Amino acid sequence: SQKIEQNSEALNIQEGKTATLTCNYTNYSPAYLQWYRQDPGRGPVFLLLIRENEKEKRKERLKVTFDTTLKQSLFHITASQPADSATYLCARGTGFQKLVFGTGTRLLVSP
């Protein structure tokens, strides 16, 4: 099956460090991958989209990479802050644009 896999274990880092989250996909080549942020009790919020022909995309302290050889996308938050603590979801688009999500990785940034 065409899966999106994210590390289900929480990632704990100290404020100021760079957080790196991983998204792996199997058995297909998505045209693009998206990253969303979800806070407890809230809906996902779109952060970044990266296409298969883009190696890297940046937005403020966020950076996403897309490696079609490794079948992997990495999501980086530089100079992390406690306010960055949330669950981060990776998703791929499919026919009719429905999104297939990974289970998400919870990030905890300690002061």
Added chain:
Amino acid sequence: NAGVMQNPRHLVRRRGQEARLRCSPMKGHSHVYWYRQLPEEGLKFMVYLQKENIIDESGMPKERFSAEFPKEGPSILRIQQVVRGDSAAYFCASSPVAGEETQYFGPGTRLLVL
């Protein structure tokens, strides 16, 4: 510009009752998607609708669940004869046009079936 609105935010039903979840997409958006998030699981696609049409319902359970997006008014996700396993957070998302990859999510409706 108001975001995607969902109501109610919380809904409690007893087994066998009906649940109606409403979603008003962002202004100018005519494409609506419903997703379900079970505890400790990821978001799962249920159905994709355009005004007055169901485009893709491949993620919708065959029985008890239905969805509509009428010409006027919000999109409705209806669950008949709810069971405890229906307890979940239901999210609606919208996009302005077909092929627009980014989806804008509402705050969700948390359904609890007693």
